[in-house]
Amino acid sequence: VKQLEGHLGVALFHRSTRAVKLSESGELYYRDCSDLLQKVQDLSLRSQGERSALKGTLRIHVLPGFALGHFSKALTDFRSAYPTIDFEVMVNDRVVDPVKEGLDLVLQIFPPASNSLIERRLFPVRGLFCAAPAYLGGIAEIETPLDLLRHDFACYSYYPWGDKWPLIKGAERFQIALSPVLKTNSVHLLLDFARAGAGIAYLPTMVAAPDLLERRLVHVLPEYSAPPLWLSAVYPASHRSTAKVKLFLDFLRTRFPSEPQWDQALGLPPLEPGPGEE
Secondary structure (H helix, E strand, O other): OHHHHHHHOOOOEEEOOOOEEEOHHHHHHHHHHHHHHHHHHHHHHHHHOHHHHOOEEEEEEEOHHHHHHHHHHHHHHHHHHOOOEEEEEEEOOOOOOHHHHOOOEEEEOOOOOOOOEEEEEEEEEOEEEEEOHHHHOOOOOOOOHHHHHHOOEEEEOOOOOOOEEEEEEOOEEEEEEOOOOEEEOOHHHHHHHHHOOOOEEEEEHHHHHHHHHOOOOEEEOOOOEOOOEEEEEEEEHHHOOOHHHHHHHHHHHHHOOOOOHHHHHOOOOOOOOOOOEO
């Protein structure tokens, strides 16, 4: 590495006793090298025949709220069309660097771990205040977010706004401090909390939609919501033209449009998708 830095005349890494990190010049050099390697791979694929390259294993990291209830059927359908592609799927809500973890693709709701990664937004992850009918039957009507302060409230641990919730009602924007009795990284635990009549939970629609449609849960404060997050596909720049990754990403975009079927079923208005980043 030192010989390469001497040859280029720039520092490719910032070094300390605790960490080694790519410098800005190092990241640019990495991207350029990745592009060159990908061009070589593309030439190789064309000579081999692209169909023969559609085999092997895709290593994917998936958000739990998406993995449970939506992802397995998608994998089954994909493999029906491409049975020579296998999957290794890790499920948790950590933000990971696919390069360091040896992954082909990460599906997550938070920004990429490095600006050398490619991010493609897939669909919004919206949330709603929800409670069981039995819980709501014994309390006064909840009409404004301030009414939440009188109730046991549960939410996801890693929302970016902490306990200061930015809420939206039409064109109005305001903030409220909410002190949850339960914070957890498991959206399915939040779903059980609400189902049990323990209080009010803020749940992602991709998890809560079946219970709302079947009336096991009630949408509380329907005029209010927090800003949506976005489920994104994140992958290394070196994978931008890898046949398996491109194929699976195209499949996900078709299978899960920017207006998810669960939001449409709930009658939620469409959102304007934000641009992906590269």
